[in-house]
Amino acid sequence: MKLKLRENCKYGIAAPTSMGVRITPANGAPVHTSSAYYMQATSAETNAVNIASSLGIKGLALTSFVEGSPISYFIKSELRRRNIDYLGPDVPQGNPWGYRHQFNIADSGFGTRGPRVHNDRAGEVGRTLNAKDFDFNKIFGECGVQILHLSGLVGALSADTTRFCLDVARAAKEHGTLISFDLNHRASFWKGREAELRASFREMVGMVDILIGNEEDYQLSLGIEGPKAGGKDISTQINSFKEMIVRVKESFPNAVIFGNTLRQVISVNEHLWGAMTLFGDEWSVIKPRPIRVLDRIGGGDGFAGGLLYGVLTGMAPIKATQFGWACGALATTVLEDYATPMNEDMVWSIVEGNARVAR
Numbered sequence: 001m002k003l004k005l006r007e008n009c010k011y012g013i014a015a016p017t018s019m020g021v022r023i024t025p026a027n028g029a030p031v032h033t034s035s036a037y038y039m040q041a042t043s044a045e046t047n048a049v050n051i052a053s054s055l056g057i058k059g060l061a062l063t064s065f066v067e068g069s070p071i072s073y074f075i076k077s078e079l080r081r082r083n084i085d086y087l088g089p090d091v092p093q094g095n096p097w098g099y100r101h102q103f104n105i106a107d108s109g110f111g112t113r114g115p116r117v118h119n120d121r122a123g124e125v126g127r128t129l130n131a132k133d134f135d136f137n138k139i140f141g142e143c144g145v146q147i148l149h150l151s152g153l154v155g156a157l158s159a160d161t162t163r164f165c166l167d168v169a170r171a172a173k174e175h176g177t178l179i180s181f182d183l184n185h186r187a188s189f190w191k192g193r194e195a196e197l198r199a200s201f202r203e204m205v206g207m208v209d210i211l212i213g214n215e216e217d218y219q220l221s222l223g224i225e226g227p228k229a230g231g232k233d234i235s236t237q238i239n240s241f242k243e244m245i246v247r248v249k250e251s252f253p254n255a256v257i258f259g260n261t262l263r264q265v266i267s268v269n270e271h272l273w274g275a276m277t278l279f280g281d282e283w284s285v286i287k288p289r290p291i292r293v294l295d296r297i298g299g300g301d302g303f304a305g306g307l308l309y310g311v312l313t314g315m316a317p318i319k320a321t322q323f324g325w326a327c328g329a330l331a332t333t334v335l336e337d338y339a340t341p342m343n344e345d346m347v348w349s350i351v352e353g354n355a356r357v358a359r
Contacts, residue, residue, distance in 0.1 A: 003209055003256055003311060006176050009144030011085070012057035012312050016168050017045035018126020018154050018161070019063050019075045020102030024295070024335055028110040031118070040336050041078035042104060044184060044301050045151045047338035051305030051327050053083035054340045057312055060145065061086040062134060062168065066093050066125050071101045082340070089133045091125050099125040108295040108335070109268040115296060119188075127158040136171035147308055148172040150204060152184035152221060156193070162200050169207050178311075180210035182304045183217035190220070198223060205252050210311065212259040212304050215244060224248050234287055238262075238276065245278055256280060257311070259321075261303050261328065262288050269293050271332070275303055275325040279317035286325045291332060298337030303328035305339070306347065326350040 022042040025034035053059035065072040067090035079086050093099050102121040109115035155165045201221045219226040227240035245258050262274035274288030306327030310320025326347045331339035341347050
């Protein structure tokens with residue numbers, strides 16, 4: 001089943017987001033003993049956009065920046081480099097205790113030492129996102145967007161960003177833009193706001209065409225009964241996940257495509273990685289298979305971005321699922337938390353298990 005994409009659009013995919021920087025110790029060292037770090041511009045939403053933008057489909061970030069901040073300039077430069085346009089206000093810092101961009105401080109882990117991620121988001125400028133700062137008629141009407149991609153991270157970041165995600169989704173829907181939503185539940189964001197966010201998330205999901213999540217996302221964000229305990233047999237687990245997704249579909253019949261990743265951690269550097277989708281009534285399943293992992297963060301965003309690229313380019317359901325699975329695997333081979341495929345062949349070689357030298 002194919003979803004109907006708008007034609008003659010400037011942007012293939014757009015996403016509301018709160019941008020920040022991620023710093024990772026060199027050589028897989030832990031944060032508390034490191035003195036050398038690698039810094040990148042990041043957000044879960046632009047991580048997903050990056051797949052399509054790397055492969056020539058223009059992306060758009062709807063965000064906000066700290067006026068005059070060198071971190072802001074760094075983020076803007078990185079977005080331009082990644083073929084992602086940006087729109088949003090430059091907000092005055094106010095004073096040294098005012099607004100800033102988030103810092104994500106990440107230890108990738110190694111072997112038996114698990115990854116540790118510390119989010120430093122006090123004063124985060126992205127929490128101020130507001131519909132009044134954007135011309136939705138111009139973005140979705142004049143310019144045109146084929147897919148709006150939402151994430152539960154920015155959706156739950158603050159009361160303002162929750163409202164903003166609802167506003168931008170309604171505007172996109174009015175102009176015929178498809179909507180995807182990666183639920184991305186984070187307990188720390190939901191603490192004390194559970195009832196409010198559950199209602200808002202269910203309203204958002206009621207507008208989406210493409211829904212992405214895992215078993216915890218569906219249970220905690222939407223109140224859907226999770227998969228039954230099925231032991232370690234992978235076929236039993238997959239059937240249990242299918243039953244859960246059917247329950248989600250019954251609750252939200254507007255959604256056409258459902259995506260779900262499957263991950264089992266053997267060690268920090270070896271995972272079993274799989275994926276499954278439901279396109280209309282057609283299931284596509286990639287049973288978990290071993291992948292080598294440099295940094296696990298961003299695998300889910302890579303899957304989402306690859307799946308959306310498959311939708312944008314009209315791939316058959318199994319091909320779109322394979323492409324998403326492989327983009328998630330690709331993201332785990334680099335220190336960045338996003339995948340940057342050079343071309344489609346790089347992704348398909350991962351699907352085929354071909355790691356030989358390409359000369």
